[in-house]
Amino acid sequence: MSNHIVIVAERKGTTLRRVTLEAITAATKLLNNQVSTIHAFLSGSDNDISLISSAKELLQYGVHEVHIAKHVHFEPYQATIVLPALTDVISALQPSYVVIGHTSHGRELAPRLAAALHSGYIADVTKIESSADKISFIRPIYAGKAFERRQFQGVAPYVVSIRPNNNAPATIDEHVTINNPDEHIHQVNCEGIQLTSIVQHVVKRINEGIDLTEAEIIVAGGRGVRGAEGFAILQQLADELGGAVGASRAACDAGYCDYALQIGQTGKVVTPQLYIACGISGAIQHLAGMSQSRTIVAINKDREAPIFSIADYGIVGDLFEVVPLLTAQLREIRQ
Ligand SMILES: Cc1cc2nc3c(=O)[nH]c(=O)nc-3n(C[C@H](O)[C@H](O)[C@H](O)COP(=O)(O)OP(=O)(O)OC[C@H]3O[C@@H](n4cnc5c(N)ncnc54)[C@H](O)[C@@H]3O)c2cc1C
Numbered sequence: 001m002s003n004h005i006v007i008v009a010e011r012k013g014t015t016l017r018r019v020t021l022e023a024i025t026a027a028t029k030l031l032n033n034q035v036s037t038i039h040a041f042l043s044g045s046d047n048d049i050s051l052i053s054s055a056k057e058l059l060q061y062g063v064h065e066v067h068i069a070k071h072v073h074f075e076p077y078q079a080t081i082v083l084p085a086l087t088d089v090i091s092a093l094q095p096s097y098v099v100i101g102h103t104s105h106g107r108e109l110a111p112r113l114a115a116a117l118h119s120g121y122i123a124d125v126t127k128i129e130s131s132a133d134k135i136s137f138i139r140p141i142y143a144g145k146a147f148e149r150r151q152f153q154g155v156a157p158y159v160v161s162i163r164p165n166n167n168a169p170a171t172i173d174e175h176v177t178i179n180n181p182d183e184h185i186h187q188v189n190c191e192g193i194q195l196t197s198i199v200q201h202v203v204k205r206i207n208e209g210i211d212l213t214e215a216e217i218i219v220a221g222g223r224g225v226r227g228a229e230g231f232a233i234l235q236q237l238a239d240e241l242g243g244a245v246g247a248s249r250a251a252c253d254a255g256y257c258d259y260a261l262q263i264g265q266t267g268k269v270v271t272p273q274l275y276i277a278c279g280i281s282g283a284i285q286h287l288a289g290m291s292q293s294r295t296i297v298a299i300n301k302d303r304e305a306p307i308f309s310i311a312d313y314g315i316v317g318d319l320f321e322v323v324p325l326l327t328a329q330l331r332e333i334r335q
Contacts, residue, residue, distance in 0.1 A: 002156065003036040004095035008086065009058060009066075010105060011042075014050035016057055018214045019101035019162070021169035024062050026162050028170070030097050032130045037064045041089055041188075043082045046070040055185045059178050061170045069188035073198040079108035084193045087116045095157050102161040102269075103213060114159040120152045121159040126166045126271070126292065139163075143265055143288030163292075164213045165271040205260065210244040212261065217243030217274045220263055220290070223250040224279020224300065224319060231257050233323050234278060240330045246270065246290075248280045264289035278319040282307025299323065 007023040009016060020040075027038045040063040044051045048070070055066040069085035090098060090113070098113065100106040102124045114121035127138035129149070136149045137160060152158040178184070212218065219238040221231055231245065238245045246268070247261040263270055265288040275293035280286060282298070282305055290296070291310055298311035299319045308314045315322050 002094050002096045003034060004039060004093045005030055005036055006039045006041055006090060006093060006095045006098045006157075007063070008098065008100045008106070008109065009040045009042045009054070010101055010103060011044075011054055012211065014054065016054055016061075017101065017103070017211075018169050019103060019106075019164040020058075021061055021171075022164065022167040023099045023101055023162060024058075024170035025167040026099050026125075026128055026160070027097070028062070029128045029130055029167075030099070030135060030160075032132075032135065036096075038062065039065045039067060039089075039093060039095065041067050041069065041086050043069040043071075043074050043085060045074050046072050052185065056178075056181050059181050059184055060172045060176075062173070064184065066185045067188050068185060069190055071190045071193065071195075073195055074190075075199045075202060078199055079105060079112055080197060081195055081199070083109065083112055083116060084195070085188050085190050086113060088193075089188055090117060090157055098157055098159045100159065100161045102163045106161050110159050110161040117157060117159070119157050119159050120154055121161075122150050122152070123161045124269075125160055125162050128160075128167075140292065143284060144291040163269065163271060165216075166292075210242075212244050212246055212263070212268050212270055215244035215270065215272050217241045217276075218246045218263075218270055218272045218290075218293075219243055219276045219278065219323075220246035220248065220261075220280060221251050221256070221278050221319075222248035222280030222286075223254060225251055225256055226279075227256055230279075230320070233320065233327075237276070237323050237327045237330075240327050240334075241274070243272070243274070248283075248286050277307050277311070278323055280307055281305050282310065 005027045009020045040058045100110045122137045125137045129136040219234045221234045246263045247257045252259045252262045265285040271292045273294045276297045278299045296311045297313045298307040299315045303316045
């Protein structure tokens with residue numbers, strides 16, 4: 001096995017995403033106490049000067065070498081476009097593993113990379129178990145109803161995508177000084193890359209809030225919230241807790257909130273420390289997106305609602321009474 005591991009770095013704007021720091025932790029687990037080199041692949045547009053500062057940040061977080069791929073047509077979340085550059089880096093390094101966040105970008109990129117490399121791919125990994133002689137990957141199946149343990153067979157490199165919020169993010173070791181960081185930052189030659197398509201125009205949604213997939217606390221609303229005004233009450237609780245607001249598909253379908261908030265089988269998959277489900281019945285398709293949350297609190301006026309079967313704490317009551325009470329209580333504690 002090669003002693004290289006490559007992580008694919010993702011950024012939100014100019015900030016490294018938390019899942020990238022989690023990928024560094026995952027890479028460290030995969031090292032299994034062996035002396036290895038962690039490489040990061042970072043891509044962006046050729047006029048993006050912030051790539052260098054992100055690369056230096058990655059070095060501080062424990063990455064040993066950073067490979068920057070810049071191209072006039074590179075957009076951060078265009079998997080097909082960055083794929084040739086990434087494949088070149090992987091082919092040159094021949095790492096044992098490539099670790100990618102199981103984000104919307106990673107879900108598009110990882111299987112394509114595995115196909116391009118003729119490699120094995122284990123997706124949506126929530127836990128890595130490493131012992132002296134083997135490394136196993138735990139991942140949920142059947143919409144989170146069961147877990148399976150997998151191992152790679154055949155020839156490396158192996159591609160792994162990790163579910164956000166399941167590994168502790170890497171931290172900066174204040175005692176380590178990186179001498180000559182520029183020597184550890186390499187430019188990938190993208191000149192000869194043949195792109196099969198280019199992005200001509202991107203319209204970005206302005207979203208200042210916390211990214212749902214990386215949120216530690218989520219207050220989610222369902223059809224029981226009854227409208228956009230109901231979601232304002234949930235937002236107040238989320239703000240008080242420093243969390244994000246999510247929703248069931250029924251709430252999105254009814255137009256109470258944006259589809260960007262949808263959690264579930266056809267929405268986002270989240271693993272926060274605390275998930276507060278308000279007026280959500282607990283349909284299997286919703287559970288597929290949130291059942292791995294560390295602590296689940298359900299507020300529902302129907303004591304028979306299925307959500308209570310997976311909740312750690314259940315409150316049978318009207319959310320329009322319970323949620324404002326919780327918010328007020330939190331405010332009082334803070335004062
Ligand atoms: C292929 C497919 C994919 C799907 N993907 C998703 C998905 O990704 N995400 C998703 O969420 N769903 C998805 N669904 C839909 C899913 O099956 C359910 O219809 C949906 O999750 C129900 O949303 P809900 O719990 O908000 O609504 P309901 O099932 O209508 O539940 C509303 C709940 O609110 C409670 N309630 C009402 N008023 C109050 C009140 N004042 N106080 C407290 N409680 C109250 C009720 O008791 C009830 O339990 C999918 C369905 C299909 C077929």
